[in-house]
Amino acid sequence: MVRPDRKRPVTSVDVAAAAGVSQATVARCFTTPEVVAPDTRLKIEAAADRLGYVPNAIARSLKSQRTNIVGAVVPAVGEYWQNVVTYFSRRLTARGRQLLLFSFLDHAEVNETLEAVMQYRLDGLILASANIAETQLARMRQTGLSLVAFNHPDAAGIVPSVTVDNEAGASELARHLAGLGCTRVLYLGGVAAASTDRARFRGAARTLASTGATCNYMEAGAFTYDAGYRAADTVVNLDRLPDAIMVGSDEVAFGMLDGLRRRGLTAPADVLVTGFDGLPQASWAGYDLTTLVQPADQLAEHAVELASGDGSDSSDAPPPSVVVAGTLRRGLTTRKGDAGRARPGSYSRRNCGTEPSAGR
Amino acid sequence: MVRPDRKRPVTSVDVAAAAGVSQATVARCFTTPEVVAPDTRLKIEAAADRLGYVPNAIARSLKSQRTNIVGAVVPAVGEYWQNVVTYFSRRLTARGRQLLLFSFLDHAEVNETLEAVMQYRLDGLILASANIAETQLARMRQTGLSLVAFNHPDAAGIVPSVTVDNEAGASELARHLAGLGCTRVLYLGGVAAASTDRARFRGAARTLASTGATCNYMEAGAFTYDAGYRAADTVVNLDRLPDAIMVGSDEVAFGMLDGLRRRGLTAPADVLVTGFDGLPQASWAGYDLTTLVQPADQLAEHAVELASGDGSDSSDAPPPSVVVAGTLRRGLTTRKGDAGRARPGSYSRRNCGTEPSAGR
DNA sequence: CGATCTTATGTATACGTATTCATCGTTGCA
DNA sequence: TGCAACGATGAATACGTATACATAAGATCG
Incomplete structure (x- = not known):
């Protein structure tokens, strides 16, 4: 050598x-x-190899004006996002692109760091659930980079966007519940200000109303396990339990299930529970949650496709907005037949001194 | 404008x-x-702003020979890795570096795609649990990029490495179990070929032997929920249940807990269970698992520090190898006092037709 | 007040590659 | 045989920035 x-x-x-x-x-x-x-090719390859x-x-990028790098701005927390990042990476690699990742805790960080990211002349940028200043959006488009809003329904029309059909998905969950005879439903959202949250509630409320059922909204305060766990206390203290709790995301639903269980209530015996997202853990036997499964791989593929910027972005055409339907997963938490059959040897949570908490 | x-x-x-x-x-x-x-600075800033x-x-990178980009090669699956990636990203951002992420499903993909990654002249590269061909390792070092092996104890001595103290951690868990009177322990590893797996088993076996306890090894086949779930069937069919099951990773442990529960066995009533990693979910009320918490943030910080290549890598110095101690989390699954107090209304898993499965 | 030092800026070049244009040797065809 | 077309390659340049070097103008000091 x-x-x-x-x-x-x-x-x-x-x-x-x-x-x-x-x-x-x-x-x-x-x-x-x-x-x-x-x-000559052989000669060159031999020399290249040897050296x-x-x-x-x-x-190459400097000369060709293409970096083959696509950026992704993604929330740092939440099981859902962690999954999505993996799909981004895999899809991009399949296309011969690289993934430059920026995960943010606070929305304030985004606009700051975006400046730094912009210096790298990315081919495309996937904005996942991030609120970007409009002025910055405009500036970014002018540089010719392909922007894609991921899971940010509000952005449709302004920027090319990819999202699951939140409203239809929630509607499907609601129809499922209505079919099981639910007439009093509580919708537990994560953050009311989030556009996904609103769309999901809208779909649920509309469909339930059409069946004569009621659908109240309650806010957990965050899309986290802890928020769901705490919300369970509030639910338990209601004058009367609802027939079903539609939770705005799986992770919050897990917290709700565990919180209810701690207070001696279980799904589906005492109340039905649904989630939204279709996290891998929803299929775990410990939860077996009824939820709306987002086709994360498809969504990622669409986002990557748009962000790879193969299509010429003639700026007067309306930005493409991809909406993909999710699929209903029927889990134990809405299976009425199984209601309330407790069993000796079941997992006990009594006399547990420490309060569990998510995160580390 | x-x-x-x-x-x-x-x-x-x-x-x-x-x-x-x-x-x-x-x-x-x-x-x-x-x-x-x-x-003049003001003049320039004004002009720059206006334009x-x-x-x-x-x-800049072409001229200065530094990209300010650090790469990370990380397994695509596993809750643990998803967390780690987030820490990498945050720590790098704090240092003004960018993260180029490559997540692989199969170890075969790595050597392939590494070629592509190398073209980007990264400042550093974090190799998480990846098996890289020795020849490629050597070539990569010659380019002056700072390699760091993350969670790959075998690499210590060859390449700078950062890892939790697997052996000591497992030892601590074992001591905890011994203190609870366990004499027959089953160690359920993920993949016996993994160096972390071997180190953990070594720590457990050594400590248990010193207390006169036995420690048999069993392989789940993968570091996944499903593998743990299936392994539970094997465990249940043993002639005699062990006092405790030390599981090689939290995710596998979750599968084990749910699998046991399905067969009517629970922790800590029928058998004690421990994990390893300290995933956020270990603190969730649904599992409340005794485990060894990896200081993921610290580990990530060390890895990022080494990969940022601030220190001059005089190649004859022995590569620094950072080993950080984990901390024991005592959860419900080894709390003997709570043993077997089942309660009406507990979550039931009987008569559940569908087999749950992790992943999508 | 001239010599030296300091500070601010301009000039010129290099980083490593892709690509246009020109060149040169061959081949095909009339 | 002569000319066009072609295929393979070399020479030269541009991509946008950082920096060594040169230079000019003040500042400092005897």
Whole structure:
């Protein structure tokens, strides 16, 4: 193995010298191999291999004005988002793109860090559930980068957007509950200000109203396990329990289930419970939650497709807005037949001194 | 607002022309503002603002030979890794670095895609639980990028490495169990070939042996919920139940708990159960698992520190290898006092037709 | 007040690649 | 045989910035 001097990285010029050709031919060999003669190609490849040459994507990007990098701005917390990031990464890799990730705790951080991210001349940027200043949005579009709003229904029309059909999904869950005879439903949202939250409640309320059922709204305060766990206390103290609790997200629903159980109530025996998102854990035996499964892989694929910027963005065309339907998952938490059959040896939560808390 | 011609992005040259200075001064204004006169600085800043100038990090990287980007190669599945990625991102952002993420499903993908990643001349690369070919490791070090092996004890000595003290952690869990009087312990590993798995078992077996307890090893086959769930069937069919089951990871432990419950066994009543990792869900009331909490934030910080490559890597110094101690979390699953007090209204899992399955 | 030092800025170049244009040798066809 | 067309390659340049070097103007000091 040749010792590449350790200080100076080997460039296409070095390879050219070693192979006895010009730098241009070396470049062609790595971008459009078909235009270079087979025997010279072999010579070049041999030399490149011997020297340990790795093309410099930075220089390439500078010249070609494309980085092949797509950014994603994603909330730092929440099981849902962690899953989505994985799908982003996989889909992008499949397309030969790289993922530059920025996960934020607070919405305030976003506009700050976006400045730094913009310097990298990304090909596209996926904004997941982030509130971006309109002025910044405009500036970003002018740079020719492909923006995509993910799970941010409000953005549709302004920016290309990809989202599950929140309203129809909640409607489907509501119909499921109505079919089970529920007439008094409580909707437990995460954050009332979130557009997804509102859309889901709208779908639920509309459908339930059409069946003559009532649907009150209650806010957990966050899309977290803890928020659901605490909300259970409020629910238990109501004058009268609802027939069903529609929870705005799976993670909050898990907290609700555990919170109810702590107070001696279980689903589906005492009250039916549904979630929204279709997290892997919803299928875990410990919860087995009825929920609306988001086709996360499809959603990610659409987002990546739009963000990869293959389509020319003629700015006067209306931005494409993809809405994908979710699918209902019927779990134990709305299975009336199983109601209330407690069993000895069941998991007990009594006399447990410490209050559990999510996070670390 | 000035219309920047929409085609040609504005460069430092444009700003220089607009401000009546040279390009060099503009560059200085954004890298070393203190060396430029206050009044010219204001002129330049005004011009930059007016034109909507954004420095080009690609060009900067080409010139300065530093990208300020750190890569992370992380398994695509597993709650643990999803958490870790979030910490990486946050810590890097705090240091003014960007995170280029690559998440892999199969170890075979890694060596493939690493080639592509290497082209981006990252400042550092965090390899999480990935098996990299030795030859490639060597080549990567030569490029001057700071490699860090995360949670990959075997790598210590070859490459700078950051990991929790697996052996000591398992030992602590074992001591905890021994203190509760356990003499027959079953260790349920995920994948026996994984170095973390072996280290944890070693710690458990050693400590238990010293107390006269037995510790058999069993392999779940994967670090997943499903694997734990299925392993529960095997455990239940043993001639005699062990006193405790030490599970190699929290996620597998969740599956084990739910699997046991399905067969009518619960922790801590029928058998004690411990996990490893300290996932947020371990604190959820539904599991309340005794486990060893990895200080994920600290680990991430160390990894980011090493990968940021601030320290000069004089190649003859032994690579630093950081080992951080975890902390024991005592949950309900090893709380003997609560043993077997079942309660009416508890969550029932009987007569549940469908088999739950993790993943989607 | 001239010499030296300091400060602020301009000039010029390099980073590593992609691509346009020109060149040159070959082949095909009339 | 002559000319056009073609295929393969080399020479040159541009991408946008950072920085070493040069230079000019004040500032300092004897």
